[in-house]
Amino acid sequence: MNKDKPKYKQIIDAAVVVIAENGYHSSQVSKIAKKAGVADGTIYLYFKNKEDILVSLFQDKMGQFIERIEHETTSKQSAEEKLFTLVETHFQQLAADHHLAIVTQLELRQSNKELRYKINNVLKGYLAVIDNIVDEGIREKLFRDHLNRRLVRQLIFGMMDEAVTNWVMKEQRYNLEEQARDVHSLMVYGLAQPRS
Amino acid sequence: MNKDKPKYKQIIDAAVVVIAENGYHSSQVSKIAKKAGVADGTIYLYFKNKEDILVSLFQDKMGQFIERIEHETTSKQSAEEKLFTLVETHFQQLAADHHLAIVTQLELRQSNKELRYKINNVLKGYLAVIDNIVDEGIREKLFRDHLNRRLVRQLIFGMMDEAVTNWVMKEQRYNLEEQARDVHSLMVYGLAQPRS
Amino acid sequence: MNKDKPKYKQIIDAAVVVIAENGYHSSQVSKIAKKAGVADGTIYLYFKNKEDILVSLFQDKMGQFIERIEHETTSKQSAEEKLFTLVETHFQQLAADHHLAIVTQLELRQSNKELRYKINNVLKGYLAVIDNIVDEGIREKLFRDHLNRRLVRQLIFGMMDEAVTNWVMKEQRYNLEEQARDVHSLMVYGLAQPRS
Amino acid sequence: MNKDKPKYKQIIDAAVVVIAENGYHSSQVSKIAKKAGVADGTIYLYFKNKEDILVSLFQDKMGQFIERIEHETTSKQSAEEKLFTLVETHFQQLAADHHLAIVTQLELRQSNKELRYKINNVLKGYLAVIDNIVDEGIREKLFRDHLNRRLVRQLIFGMMDEAVTNWVMKEQRYNLEEQARDVHSLMVYGLAQPRS
DNA sequence: AATGAATGAGTCTTCATTCAT
DNA sequence: AATGAATGAAGACTCATTCAT
Numbered sequence: 001m002n003k004d005k006p007k008y009k010q011i012i013d014a015a016v017v018v019i020a021e022n023g024y025h026s027s028q029v030s031k032i033a034k035k036a037g038v039a040d041g042t043i044y045l046y047f048k049n050k051e052d053i054l055v056s057l058f059q060d061k062m063g064q065f066i067e068r069i070e071h072e073t074t075s076k077q078s079a080e081e082k083l084f085t086l087v088e089t090h091f092q093q094l095a096a097d098h099h100l101a102i103v104t105q106l107e108l109r110q111s112n113k114e115l116r117y118k119i120n121n122v123l124k125g126y127l128a129v130i131d132n133i134v135d136e137g138i139r140e141k142l143f144r145d146h147l148n149r150r151l152v153r154q155l156i157f158g159m160m161d162e163a164v165t166n167w168v169m170k171e172q173r174y175n176l177e178e179q180a181r182d183v184h185s186l187m188v189y190g191l192a193q194p195r196s
Numbered sequence: 197m198n199k200d201k202p203k204y205k206q207i208i209d210a211a212v213v214v215i216a217e218n219g220y221h222s223s224q225v226s227k228i229a230k231k232a233g234v235a236d237g238t239i240y241l242y243f244k245n246k247e248d249i250l251v252s253l254f255q256d257k258m259g260q261f262i263e264r265i266e267h268e269t270t271s272k273q274s275a276e277e278k279l280f281t282l283v284e285t286h287f288q289q290l291a292a293d294h295h296l297a298i299v300t301q302l303e304l305r306q307s308n309k310e311l312r313y314k315i316n317n318v319l320k321g322y323l324a325v326i327d328n329i330v331d332e333g334i335r336e337k338l339f340r341d342h343l344n345r346r347l348v349r350q351l352i353f354g355m356m357d358e359a360v361t362n363w364v365m366k367e368q369r370y371n372l373e374e375q376a377r378d379v380h381s382l383m384v385y386g387l388a389q390p391r392s
Numbered sequence: 393m394n395k396d397k398p399k400y401k402q403i404i405d406a407a408v409v410v411i412a413e414n415g416y417h418s419s420q421v422s423k424i425a426k427k428a429g430v431a432d433g434t435i436y437l438y439f440k441n442k443e444d445i446l447v448s449l450f451q452d453k454m455g456q457f458i459e460r461i462e463h464e465t466t467s468k469q470s471a472e473e474k475l476f477t478l479v480e481t482h483f484q485q486l487a488a489d490h491h492l493a494i495v496t497q498l499e500l501r502q503s504n505k506e507l508r509y510k511i512n513n514v515l516k517g518y519l520a521v522i523d524n525i526v527d528e529g530i531r532e533k534l535f536r537d538h539l540n541r542r543l544v545r546q547l548i549f550g551m552m553d554e555a556v557t558n559w560v561m562k563e564q565r566y567n568l569e570e571q572a573r574d575v576h577s578l579m580v581y582g583l584a585q586p587r588s
Numbered sequence: 589m590n591k592d593k594p595k596y597k598q599i600i601d602a603a604v605v606v607i608a609e610n611g612y613h614s615s616q617v618s619k620i621a622k623k624a625g626v627a628d629g630t631i632y633l634y635f636k637n638k639e640d641i642l643v644s645l646f647q648d649k650m651g652q653f654i655e656r657i658e659h660e661t662t663s664k665q666s667a668e669e670k671l672f673t674l675v676e677t678h679f680q681q682l683a684a685d686h687h688l689a690i691v692t693q694l695e696l697r698q699s700n701k702e703l704r705y706k707i708n709n710v711l712k713g714y715l716a717v718i719d720n721i722v723d724e725g726i727r728e729k730l731f732r733d734h735l736n737r738r739l740v741r742q743l744i745f746g747m748m749d750e751a752v753t754n755w756v757m758k759e760q761r762y763n764l765e766e767q768a769r770d771v772h773s774l775m776v777y778g779l780a781q782p783r784s
Numbered sequence: 785a786a787t788g789a790a791t792g793a794g795t796c797t798t799c800a801t802t803c804a805t
Numbered sequence: 806a807a808t809g810a811a812t813g814a815a816g817a818c819t820c821a822t823t824c825a826t
Contacts (some may be wrong), residue, residue, distance in 0.1 A: 158358025
């Protein structure tokens with residue numbers, strides 16, 4: 001399988017750096033090849049075409065991303081803790097890899113609609129993880145039980161995504177991970193004053 | 197001022213339709229000119245370049261969009277009501293103009309980073325409106341007072357934006373406006389079971 | 393109509409010279425544009441793509457070629473004379489335009505099968521002209537009446553074509569037109585000794 | 589000598605099939621190697637380069653082709669009979685090997701000029717065979733003695749070649765061998781009505 | 785002798801923008 | 806003000822050939 005060969009990883013990693021540094025539209029295949037230390041043609045031994053590099057990049061990185069989140073959350077007891085860990089791990093991972101953050105939050109969104117649909121498919125795996133936590137919270141009677149779950153998971157994702165995108169657009173000048181607590185709090189308790 | 201001349205509006209409106217129907221990358225200047233009923237060169241009498249059409253389009257449409265939301269919210273009494281009206285009007289307006297929804301949620305995001313920064317500047321006006329409502333809610337002691345307001349407005353926007361984007365990507369097959377109540381509820385009360 | 397604009401002709405004529413001098417596979421669009429004195433992009437205002445230049449070139453030149461032959465032959469009385477005039481005019485025209493001869497006999501044949509089918513369609517008009525002469529000869533009882541006419545026209549064309557191709561491959565070092573009499577004689581009387 | 593090794597023949601035969609089935613321009617070295625059951629690199633142990641495969645293919649197949657024709661014709665008595673046998677055997681052989689017919693009549697002609705000159709050299713052997721028959725006919729006083737023999741052999745070849753090419757382009761939907769008699773007749777007696 | 789992974793040169797076409805009319 | 810013909814820069818991908826094993 002091509003995916004286990006070292007050049008596959010080399011090219012993916014080169015693509016992340018090149019796209020983060022040059023922007024999506026200035027990331028020619030030849031530039032990626034050069035950064036990866038291979039010939040242009042070699043790219044095409046491992047990827048069908050340029051779009052395939054990007055889809056693979058996203059699948060690869062997001063696969064690990066989601067796996068890590070799944071792993072961290074399962075060790076937690078309550079749905080509330082799990083949700084916090086999800087937000088925290090989401091922020092942590094992107095804060096730890098600035099290049100990847102730029103690529104996922106800004107550059108990859110400039111791709112055409114078709115590619116974005118493929119990306120969305122990868123994200124379905126993530127939405128499923130969120131779903132499970134919400135379900136658990138409802139079973140625990142921690143969360144309200146008449147929630148529109150399809151909508152809830154969108155909103156949870158939307159909140160985190162917007163928070164990260166803002167942080168990237170502000171050139172990562174503040175600490176993203178510190179926001180995890182507030183974001184989590186908003187998710188769970190909303191804006192309202194606790195009713196006593 | 198060019199902006200008041202009829203052709204300016206003609207071109208902007210043509211651009212919305214052309215981009216919604218053909219996608220960002222298949223919306224050549226010549227196609228927009230044709231739809232607008234003017235010569236290619238005429239475009240450049242009203243806009244500096246292609247990007248300027250898109251920025252102007254966004255400013256124009258978003259200006260009206262925000263104005264309408266401001267107008268609707270000011271007539272409401274409480275911050276809670278205002279927030280609901282904001283979500284409702286946000287959803288209403290995009291549901292009423294499918295072309296515009298496609299353009300703002302999907303197509304314009306494929307533009308380059310530079311254009312997206314300009315678009316973000318336009319959105320600052322919207323974020324200010326949200327800010328004011330949150331402030332009011334805090335003053336009314338309806339909302340918690342230790343909220344990170346910069347973050348809160350991002351999350352509010354992120355929730356609505358994600359909800360609309362999903363609706364557009366699902367090809368607008370369900371009723372978006374009906375979700376306003378749930379989204380508002382999530383914003384205000386979060387996921388948690390009301391504590392009695 | 394594009395075909396009447398001066399640049400259309402300019403580009404066609406440039407293509408003939410460039411292809412004759414450089415060979416089919418070394419005739420880049422940019423080379424043709426340069427020789428025609430227009431920008432690369434201008435080519436695409438007049439032709440759909442590179443292949444379209446070649447098909448149009450062939451249609452244009454062959455159209456004139458055949459027209460000229462038709463014109464010359466109609467003024468002759470007998471089928472025998474007409475056939476001679478056909479061969480003579482065929483040879484004359486190609487001998488008068490060395491570039492065109494190289495292109496039609498050698499270079500255009502390197503095109504892909506698809507293009508060659510299109511070229512063959514153009515040649516059908518020529519075969520029809522030959523057909524008419526053969527028919528007339530048969531009616532005049534000059535030619536045998538049990539001839540397979542579809543085959544006969546192929547053979548007549550094949551003889552001329554091979555003669556011209558040989559002349560081009562021998563770098564046009566001998567006089568092609570002088571061969572018209574012998575070729576005509578072979579067509580009409582064959583190899584055999586006249587029986588007395 | 590490489591030519592006697594089994595892989596040499598394997599590669600040549602694979603090339604004929606691959607080119608006939610895929611066309612000249614879709615017949616990559618790797619495709620030929622795969623069909624021949626050898627590695628890409630192995631091709632270069634037996635052939636200098638891709639062109640050398642094609643030239644060798646032509647030499648090989650045409651060598652046998654011409655040999656067979658020589659063999660069949662020598663057993664005939666008169667030049668007229670020999671010429672008929674030549675046409676008949678020419679048609680027979682190509683009708684018997686459709687792949688080869690496609691390759692020689694259509695696909696190999698798409699090769700570049702250089703390759704076609706080499707192919708022409710191979711054909712000189714064939715032209716010599718034709719020459720001999722014409723000479724014999726003249727000596728027998730069967731054929732006219734003031735014929736331009738260089739031209740005559742071209743025309744004889746041109747007639748057969750055009751007949752076969754047409755048959756291939758018509759997708760071999762009629763019987764080629766049946767045309768041998770008519771073609772021969774045209775060669776020997778021409779179009780003219782026998783003079784009594 | 786045989787392999788096959790790696791190489792890297794080479795080109796058609798699109799489309800935002802200009803400018804003579 | 807309006808036109809639209811003309812411009813020309815820019816990049817993904819293929820495939821014949823090599824060479825370390």
